[in-house]
Amino acid sequence: xxxxxxxxxxxxxxxxxxxxxxxxxPMDRFDYIPIALILRDTNPLHLDRVYAQERGLNDVVxxxxxxxxxxxxxxxxxxxxxxxxxxxxxxxxxxxxPEDTLRxxxxxxxxxxxxxxxxxxxxxxxxxNQKGEVILKGExxxxxxxxx
Amino acid sequence: xxxxxxxxxGRQLRAATYTVSQVDVDDFLGVVAEPDxxxxxxxxxxxxxxxxxxxxxxxxxxGLLKTFDWQEDFLFDYRNGxxxxxxxxxxxxxxxxxxxxxxxxxxxxxxxxxxxxSRFDVIEVTFKIxxxxxxxxxxxxxxxxxxxx
Numbered sequence: 462x463x464x465x466x467x468x469x470x471x472x473x474x475x476x477x478x479x480x481x482x483x484x485x486x487p488m489d490r491f492d493y494i495p496i497a498l499i500l501r502d503t504n505p506l507h508l509d510r511v512y513a514q515e516r517g518l519n520d521v522v523x524x525x526x527x528x529x530x531x532x533x534x535x536x537x538x539x540x541x542x543x544x545x546x547x548x549x550x551x552x553x554x555x556x557x558x559p560e561d562t563l564r565x566x567x568x569x570x571x572x573x574x575x576x577x578x579x580x581x582x583x584x585x586x587x588x589x590n591q592k593g594e595v596i597l598k599g600e601x602x603x604x605x606x607x608x609x
Numbered sequence: 610x611x612x613x614x615x616x617x618x619g620r621q622l623r624a625a626t627y628t629v630s631q632v633d634v635d636d637f638l639g640v641v642a643e644p645d646x647x648x649x650x651x652x653x654x655x656x657x658x659x660x661x662x663x664x665x666x667x668x669x670x671x672g673l674l675k676t677f678d679w680q681e682d683f684l685f686d687y688r689n690g691x692x693x694x695x696x697x698x699x700x701x702x703x704x705x706x707x708x709x710x711x712x713x714x715x716x717x718x719x720x721x722x723x724x725x726x727s728r729f730d731v732i733e734v735t736f737k738i739x740x741x742x743x744x745x746x747x748x749x750x751x752x753x754x755x756x757x758x
Contacts, residue, residue, distance in 0.1 A: 495636040499667060525694050526666045530641045533663035543645055546662045548750075550698040599696075 468541050470608040471579035474569050480539060480584060482566035485531045488523055490559040496524050523557035528596055532588045535565035536601045547581055551599035555590070562591040570600070579607040611758070612684045614720045614730050622682060622715040622734070625675035626741055627668060634660045634707050637667065660705040665748060669699060672713035672738055673752055682717075683732055685756050695731055695753030702746040710741040718751065728758045 493507050505512040506522050513521045529551060537543035557563065567586040574580040582605050588597040635648040638661070646661040679687035705711075715736040722730055731753050738748040 492640040495640055499633045499636055500671060526670050527640070529666040529697070530637070530663040533665065534641055534643060534661070537662050543643075543662050544659065544701070544704040546701050548698070548700040550696065552696045553694060 468539060469605070471572070471574070471582070471605040472608050474572055474582050474605065476569055476572060478569045480567040480569070480586075482564055483535050483538065484562055484564050485534070486562035487560045488557060488563070490521060492527070493521065493524060496527050500524060500526065518556075518558075520558045523559070523561070525553055528553070528557050528563070528588065531563050532565050532586060532597050532601075535588075536567065536584070536586055536603070540603050541606055545604040547602040547604060549586075549599065549601045551586075551597050554595045554598060557590065557596055563596065564589050564591075567601070575604075577607075579605050581605070612730075614684055614732065614756075617683070617717045617732070618720050620682065620717045622676040622717065625672060625713045626710050627672045627675065627713065628710045629660055629664075629668060629705055629707055631658075631707050633667070634664060637664055658707040660707050662701070662705075665699060665701070665705060666697065668705060668711065668738065669697065669736070669748065669750070669752060670694070672711065673715055673734060673736055676713055676715040676736075677734075683754065683756060691757040693755040693757075695755045697750065697752045699748050699750040701748055705747060711738050711747060712741045712744070713738050730756045730758065732756065 497503050497507055507524050508521060510521050537546055565588045567584045569582055569584050571583040572580055581602055583600060583602045586599060586601045587595060589595055638646060638648045641663055643661040643663060646659065677683060679685045685692065713736060715734050717732060718735040719733040720730060722728060733751055733753045735751050737746060739746050
């Protein structure tokens with residue numbers, strides 16, 4: 462995890478700059494139980510390996526919002542205040558399975574200075590599994606303060 | 610039978626509420642560790658405590674699922690059909706507070722057919738999530754649902 466003293470200020474960012482990547486995992490099938498309870502969704506595709514295998518999958522499928530949560534967790538860890546998050550746009554590209562490792566990363570697409578108070582960064586963000594397959598991709602934007 | 614969902618465009622979905630409960634947030638934090646948002650010990654007061662932004666997709670998904678009926682509003686048989694989440698866009702207006710109830714308003718903004726390996730309809734839903742009592746906007750955005758034919 463990036464400590465607060467290492468978090469970049471607005472002046473540290475440049476267009477096309479790659480954001481540091483962070484790995485999460487391996488994913489744990491037992492985490493899908495509390496997530497199913499939170500989502501009030503007991504679809505056996507997320508919980509029953511035999512049910513998933515009968516439908517042509519190797520294992521149960523991790524819930525999509527959990528995949529998103531790891532990408533949010535990644536991007537907001539770069540922010541001085543996690544709630545400086547301005548917006549996100551994400552598209553699901555592939556499923557996540559138990560034991561997968563999720564690598565999250567990104568790249569700065571645009572910088573929008575705000576006079577006297579840093580600015581907003583707009584970034585491409587992505588999440589890939591250990592095989593390099595894209596799980597999630599999209600954009601995220603956030604307010605970043607100026608260097609004091 | 611082919612279902613024509615184009616007539617659904619503009620349909621206002623039902624109003625719904627969701628409470629950002631401490632139990633849900635703490636269960637979530639037991640899975641996705643967030644150093645800035647640690648779970649509370651039993652009995653510890655949580656007044657004004659914030660949920661992490663990573664919990665926001667759960668609020669959007671849960672809130673929106675309460676605003677529609679698959680069959681009645683999307684003309685879709687959820688028991689026998691296959692549906693997936695499509696693209697989700699969220700604009701954040703203020704932090705989520707643990708314990709607060711939020712209201713969700715949503716409408717079908719677009720419906721279109723696409724062809725991949727198979728044919729499917731995309732239903733785009735525009736939503737606003739606000740504080741239930743003071744109606745200050747928390748999140749707004751769009752969620753699409755993919756309904757395979």
